[in-house]
Amino acid sequence: MKKVCFLSTDNLEGYEIDDDLAIGPLHDRGWHVETVPWKEKIDWAEFDAVVIRTPWDYHHTPGQFIATLETIAGSGVTLENSIELVKWNIEKTYLRSLEARGVRTVPTIYPQSVVEPKAIRQWKDRLQTEELVLKPTISATAGNTFLVSEFTDELKVLNGSRFMVQPFMESIGTEGEFSLFFFDGEFSHAILKTPKKGDFRVQEDFGGQNKSIEPDDEMLGFGCGVLKELPETPLYARVDFVHDNKNKPVLMELELIEPALYFRYDEEAAESFARKFCERNEL
Incomplete structure (x- = not known):
C-alpha cells in the first residue's frame, strides 16, 4: 500500500477538521494516510505523496514553510498542490495578476506607506x-x-x-461569502458562509455560520473562469467570492495552499477528492 502524508501543524486544538473523512476512501483505493506536522524533521521520501492540508500556522513563518515544501518537492515526492502554485498563492498580491487576466476581484490597494x-x-x-x-x-x-x-x-x-486595503463589501453582511470547491479542476460542492450579527468575519472561529448551497450558472461559470487562469490544474482549489453592488461575483480569495475543504457539507465530496487524487497519482 502506498503512503500519502496529510501535511498539518503541531496543534489543531479548537479547529473543526474533516480531512479524516477522506482517509477511508483513500484507503479503499490503496493509499495509507498519515498526518504529519510540517515542522517535523523526517525523511519525506518515505511517502509517495504529500498533500498540504492543515498547516494553519505557516503564515507566522512563511519562509520556513516554503523551505520545507522545497525540501519535500526536492526529495522526489509528489507535492499537492505544487510548490510553484504555493509560491504564487502565498501572498495575496496574486489577486493583481488575476485581475490583469480579466478576473473580477475586489478593488485592492497595496500601500507602500504606513497606516496613518x-x-x-x-x-x-x-x-x-x-x-x-x-x-x-x-x-x-x-x-x-x-x-x-x-x-x-x-x-x-x-x-x-x-498589507492590503479593500472596501468593505456590503453583501458580506446582507448575503455572505460563497466558496466553491474544485478537485482536479472539477466542481465538487459549494457553501455559503455568513458572519455572526455585528461582525464582518465569516470564519467559524468568529462565530460565522456555513450552509451547503447549489451555485447557479453564473457562480459556477465565475469559479471555473478563475481556475482557467492558472498555469496548471491544482488537486484542490477553493474559490471565495462575494457579490458586488451590481450583483456580480467578485473574487475575495483563491485558496490553493491549505483551505478547509468542508467535506462534511457534501456526502460525495471526500469520495470525489480521493478519486481525483488517485487519478493524478495512479498506482
Whole structure:
C-alpha cells in the first residue's frame, strides 16, 4: 500500500477538521494516510505523496514553510498542490495578476506607506467607500484583519509589514461569502458562509455560520473562469467570492495552499477528492 502524508501543524486544538473523512476512501483505493506536522524533521521520501492540508500556522513563518515544501518537492515526492502554485498563492498580491487576466476581484490597494489618519482618508476616497478592510498580504483566519471607518491605534500593528486595503463589501453582511470547491479542476460542492450579527468575519472561529448551497450558472461559470487562469490544474482549489453592488461575483480569495475543504457539507465530496487524487497519482 502506498503512503500519502496529510501535511498539518503541531496543534489543531479548537479547529473543526474533516480531512479524516477522506482517509477511508483513500484507503479503499490503496493509499495509507498519515498526518504529519510540517515542522517535523523526517525523511519525506518515505511517502509517495504529500498533500498540504492543515498547516494553519505557516503564515507566522512563511519562509520556513516554503523551505520545507522545497525540501519535500526536492526529495522526489509528489507535492499537492505544487510548490510553484504555493509560491504564487502565498501572498495575496496574486489577486493583481488575476485581475490583469480579466478576473473580477475586489478593488485592492497595496500601500507602500504606513497606516496613518491621512492615509485612511486617501484610501477611502480612492476606493469610494466609507468603510475599509485592512489585512496583511500573508495571513490566515482573518488574523490582524480590521474593519474601520477611521484611523485607530490598533492598525499600527500592520506597519512594517506588507498589507492590503479593500472596501468593505456590503453583501458580506446582507448575503455572505460563497466558496466553491474544485478537485482536479472539477466542481465538487459549494457553501455559503455568513458572519455572526455585528461582525464582518465569516470564519467559524468568529462565530460565522456555513450552509451547503447549489451555485447557479453564473457562480459556477465565475469559479471555473478563475481556475482557467492558472498555469496548471491544482488537486484542490477553493474559490471565495462575494457579490458586488451590481450583483456580480467578485473574487475575495483563491485558496490553493491549505483551505478547509468542508467535506462534511457534501456526502460525495471526500469520495470525489480521493478519486481525483488517485487519478493524478495512479498506482
